Amino acid sequence: GNSVTQMEGPVTLSEEAFLTINCTYTATGYPSLFWYVQYPGEGLQLLLKATKADDKGSNKGFEATYRKETTSFHLEKGSVQVSDSAVYFCALSSYDYKLSFGAGTTVTVRA
Amino acid sequence: DAGVIQSPRHEVTEMGQEVTLRCKPISGHNSLFWYRQTMMRGLELLIYFNNNVPIDDSGMPEDRFSAKMPNASFSTLKIQPSEPRDSAVYFCAGGSGGLSTDTQYFGPGTRLTVL
Numbered sequence: 001g002n003s004v005t006q007m008e009g010p011v012t013l014s015e016e017a018f019l020t021i022n023c024t025y026t027a028t029g030y031p032s033l034f035w036y037v038q039y040p041g042e043g044l045q046l047l048l049k050a051t052k053a054d055d056k057g058s059n060k061g062f063e064a065t066y067r068k069e070t071t072s073f074h075l076e077k078g079s080v081q082v083s084d085s086a087v088y089f090c091a092l093s094s095y096d097y098k099l100s101f102g103a104g105t106t107v108t109v110r111a
Numbered sequence: 112d113a114g115v116i117q118s119p120r121h122e123v124t125e126m127g128q129e130v131t132l133r134c135k136p137i138s139g140h141n142s143l144f145w146y147r148q149t150m151m152r153g154l155e156l157l158i159y160f161n162n163n164v165p166i167d168d169s170g171m172p173e174d175r176f177s178a179k180m181p182n183a184s185f186s187t188l189k190i191q192p193s194e195p196r197d198s199a200v201y202f203c204a205g206g207s208g209g210l211s212t213d214t215q216y217f218g219p220g221t222r223l224t225v226l
Binding site: 031032034036041042043044045046049051089093094095096097098099101102103104 | 115142153154156159161202206212213214215216217219220
């Protein structure tokens with residue numbers, strides 16, 4: 001079956017630091033890969049996605065590259081801000097509509 | 112666009128009471144999902160509708176849970192009778208196609224506390 005494993009948190013960083021959150025997956029077929037972000041008190045919202053191998057998703061300074069050979073989709077941002085404090089979820093969807101989510105990584109950025 | 116609307120945002124009830132959660136998806140979206148989020152189990156898909164028809168309810172925990180989608184603009188999730196272990200945040204999400212590449216748009220959630 002499908003599964004997602006992401007780096008455990010919590011992660012605490014200073015402003016302008018580099019952020020990496022590791023995500024690896026197991027899936028049947030050719031999955032689409034997603035990063036969703038959940039800000040305090042809100043629902044999840046799509047941060048970026050990639051639908052085929054070697055695609056790079058990017059948004060708001062965040063990037064992730066779909067690596068089929070390593071079954072990974074690591075999230076990176078070069079310089080984080082306090083406003084990036086949130087819970088980040090890696091997710092995948094293969095041949096159907098179902099999203100399989102990782103456990104989530106809580107990121108706190110200090111000023 | 113108001114996004115996905117859920118009500119109530121918070122619900123506190125006593126064990127044994129009936130609870131109804133409501134969702135209004137984004138206009139034009141024909142897929143609707145109900146999720147439950149807890150610290151212990153993370154995000155769990157409860158049920159999926161496509162064009163108002165329940166396609167997959169394998170995630171519904173037990174018979175105490177039921178969901179309906181009488182039209183394209185409204186869905187309910189009902190728990191009767193409620194139990195303390197049902198305490199969680201319940202999210203409604205919608206999408207446009209039900210494909211693996213589709214983005215899901217989440218509502219703000221309903222935080223349910225069963226005492």
